[in-house]
Amino acid sequence: MKKTDVWKKAAAAGLATLLAVGTITGCAAKTDTKETGTPAGDTAEKDGASAKDTAAADPAGGDIPTLVYWTVGGTTPSDFDQDIAAINEYLEEKIHVKLDLKVAGWGDYEKKMNTIINSGEYFDMMFVNNTNYSRFVKMGAFEDISDKLQSVAPELYEMIPEQLWKGVTIGGKVYSVPTYKDSSMAQFWYFDDQYVQKYNIDLDQIKTMQDLDKPFRDMKEGEGKGFYPLQMSQGSPFNGFFNEYDGLTSGLQPLGVKVDDQTRTVICTLEQPDIMENLKLLHQWYMDGIINPDANVLTEPQKKLPFSSAQGWPSAVATWQVLNGVEKYDAFKVFGPLYSTDTIQGSMNAVSINSKYKDECLKFLQLVNTDSKLRDMLAYGVPDKTFKYVGDGVIEKQTDTWPLAAYTQGTFFNMSITEDADPDQWDQVKKQNEEAFSSSCLGFSLDLTNIQNEMSNCLTVWQKYKYDLLTGASDPETAVPAVIQELKAAGFDTVIQEAQKQINEFYN
Template sequence: MKAKQATALVLASVMGLGLLAGCGDSKKGGSETAKNDGDVVTLKWIQVGGSMPDNYDAWLKQINPYLEEKIGVNIDMEIVPWADWDNRRSVITNSGEDFDILFTDQTRYNAEVNTGAFLDLTDILDENAPELKKLIPEDYWEAMEIDGKIYGVPTYKDSSVTQYFVWDKAVADKYGIDINSIKSYEDLYPALKKIKEGEGTAPYYMSKSGADFLNTVYFDQLGAGLPALGIRYDDETKTVVNPLEDEEMLAQLDIIHKMYKEGIINGDAPTADDSSKYKTFFTAQGWSQAAKTTWGPSNGIDDCEAVAFTDTIVSNASVRGSINAISSGCKHPEKALEFLQLVNTDTKVRDWLYYGVEGENFEYTDDKKVSKLNTDWPMAGYTQGSYFDVSQLATEEVNQWDEVKELNEKATPSIMLGFDMDTSNVETELANCRSVYEKYKSEFFTGAQDPRELVKTIHDELEAAGWDTIREEAQKQVDAAK
């Protein structure tokens, strides 16, 4: 099913895994998952985020009685800090540690499924989570399939991808720039040059990832984990190519290279880490209202505006950006799935997860919006569930989630939606080619070097690393799946 046909659409190398056990019974939340006290099931949910909340016990006392009344479940969370996620995850997956629900994403999902970590949900979704199955459109469930089976619940949020030019509107107005008319790098160059000449500083901030989004927006990487391999999202011939050699992409990188040479882009871009420091102009993936709610506040811009400059696309990678999967050893998978349904459909549960403790972290206004009392809640909202039952902030003039939903309804699905390449025959070649890509990607996508000259070097080194072998294997599998 194409995205436009759906009634409501919305967005690695992994160490060896053993079968993971989990799901226990308990009357109260705790760190163990193998307790039995009546009919109440305690589910352990492991997620990445800021940290464990300081008021976690107060949060449990608020949410668990509600969950218990609704579905006979208590929840026990473990929030792993982002900096510790990879190490903690290795312990979880290698030791067979008990858990019931685990956050995962496109970098891990395929490999974890292939090693038996997650439960096949295909046959129990309709019976145990019919509202959830209906809520998330067919295209998105299709994107979750591996060999025709569903092993995770995608987070129903900004699961399509649109890239934006993000502006400090005050600076743009100062130089008479009509930002709404700028929807390409060709349009962008003269505007930023004017700002550079007037301000004397580089207006376009880039981190070392540069404009690599051009690759992810226009090409489906087939689950191979190699950005130098893919099929253009709208290519009906389904021809496997090297996206870095795409003429449309190179034409845009030509302009980026010109801006880098002229000092319009910061000179340290190839090594710069993304940060919250002030930026006159930058690019971001999301939706236009994020300029007011997120990008502006986090970058010190009082009047921030964003204008889309790419198509809106949905792919396996975009849908798999946030997934919650149930352990293959779960003793109560029906309850775990019922809980995930509640997270995605019950506004009260969703708000407690997203905003924290009612009365401590937030409170409801008379018109049912949310007033945040502080910014102390460290759980990551994108890891949890649907954005579309999160209550609107009282400070927002419009509900930004309505825009996200509209974007997803209009998104064009990748021609390769639901396809994952079996990489088992070319792992060595893939590892070698990934090393080549990693060596050059920052220089290539920040414009620090001439892209057309650099891509020749990349091409030759990829060839030597076995790229043709990978392409032939990928094309064979794509053709077999047609």
């Protein structure tokens, strides 16, 4: 089936109503990373620049289109404008455009993008993800690029797999370009190798959380009272606890559909036997001192973790070692890879409905995804200044000042790797994507229009309990019934009914 047929089929299935993720969902998924400086681009908003005023002015002058591109990242260095000028020289040569690149800080991104969309501030392109994409589409902020892709950016259209286009389709139409990277999700667990060797931990025999019980207890007994084999915090709970359930892009973990359930029955995940058994196990570990006693109130994760869990690919273990200050982790996959709407919508770039340069935006995104030189410049900065090439497709960073986040921009598969990375890492990611199975609800996003109040109230209830439950601090035998009772009082049954109704209409 052609990719365009997928969109037409979705439209014919009765998807006239645009699917949306409400503001409260974005809040629930907000990153804990703090901003350390003022994001670029604030001046125009503070000066009261309207969409009309901004669109009328071309910062480049002449007839060279300049694309106002909002993204997310760290603090911009003092010479950032000069670096972007170097990128613009290349862009002008290749496709006759320039960028007016504006960076919202990690802690400011969600609020900043909401302000831009709500105020009508002019922009041409914007990085979006599963916290705001559907909502902004419903607000009419983004251009429908379904029909433009094949005519304006055919290479871009062809290089991105059909599953990804399906994952960003809303109401039978495509409003963003998905970032083809680790777009499927795989769950890894990893032990500090020193404990693997010391306690003869057989990693091949560990498939479930229950299988972790013996090695955890051996480590606890051998290391002593002040040692916690499973160290967690509010921002770093047991990663992937609800992997078996598709959250329908709702951001509400008690709501879901089993990823392999072909009946697509919406359920309360907390009522499922597998989730309940794992919650009981977490609580037992907490009571037995395997989990640190401050896990439910600790806001920042600790370093040198004896064991942890993360989503990634095999060679990502090198990054986990650096982040934790551990010499060697032994990592192994326990789930996935899985494609879901949530995993695909983790990184996208959308074109503004008000952009003067819609075709140019698509040509730019095509170039990012097909031109390695531009891809490297966006990811690492200016050659021989912020990075240098030390081999074919291998770079060495010269500074740590480049503020842009590489995962937001384009595919990983035409981007050079750092010299300390596994040379096969992109092949690993691509292979993982190729092997991924699709959630039974791939392509579906819950429209919150009719249940905004209920969702808001349910999220408040879940926020009240989740840190205690997901770090083992509360007894699920008493806490889960209390959560469910409060969820029902907040309108959870209505949410489930509406979700089921939408799914039935979507797939029938």
